[in-house]
Amino acid sequence: MRLAPDWKEFAVIATGDGEKLERWGNITLLRPDPQVIWRAKKPLRSYKGIDAVYERSSTGGGRWEYNNDIPAEFTIGWRDLRFSLKLMGFKHTGLFPEQATNWDRMMKLIEGAGRSINVLNLFGYTGAASVACKRAGANVCHVDGAKAMVERTGENIKLSGLDNDGMRYIVDDCFKFCRRELRRGNRYDAIILDPPSFGRGPNGEKWKLEEGISDLAELVAGLLSDSPLFVCLNSYTTGLQPMVMSNILSLALPGGAKIDADEIGLMCEDGLILPQGCTAFAEFEK
Secondary structure (H helix, E strand, C coil): CEECCCCCCEEEEEEECCEEEEEECCEEEEEECCCCCCCCCCCHHHCCCCCEEEEECCCCCEEEEECCCCCCCEEEEECCEEEEECCCCCCCCCCCHHHHHHHHHHHHHHHHCCCCCEEEEECCCCCHHHHHHHHCCCEEEEEECCHHHHHHHHHHHHHCCCCCCCEEEEECCHHHHHHHHHHHCCCECEEEECCCCEEECCCCCEEEHHHHHHHHHHHHHCCECCCCCEEEEEECCCCCCHHHHHHHHHHHCCCCEEEEEEEEEEEECCCCEEEEEEEEEEEECC
């Protein structure tokens, strides 16, 4: 288990009974979490000062219920980076704090490379990994199919005191973009893959991670430069083991990669560790 380091403005306060109680700056949220199948040490809803609760619907989805007035948008920081957040329709805030373990690793690799690094961030969401790589000195191509998420990435770049030199913002289907990049001959030293468990393409194409991840890994392998630095593959699909992710990268990537895979998670204030998916990471020999 790899734990996210250096959070001061975010914390998991307590967990149990299918939910997690979190502190985001000065805002306290209660959200569902499918990993939390253990019992709470005490009822989470008995904690004082909960600002908003995500209530699940019996027909699927859910909605936020507010106990207190909170800003429509707010920011939190990790190290010297800042991110703009808001409560979204499907229980999310626009940030996955457990990914800080990967941001830390990517930044160290980029800073230690001693050369210019071009990063491709696929399914990049609101761009936390793009911001981290940019802060470390990389050129970053950020790709996501949702225009609002790509726009939020630009806001996070600005919030973190960075400029747009070396940044590309692409609103596109990731598969189609990668195929065009192959035809164009564009190559990248580092690639981040953060695909959803389920999804639909612009023409109604169905995406299921277990069925499409090998094809995706093989596709992006062709986009690596002659001197690759790393490939990072994330999964939030419950039950997909780290070794499965490692095997996928091992088969898809060229030789010379050292691959490790593990669960990632968050240390909670109640003394437990909250698992939050897994990551397979390939580092290439310099």
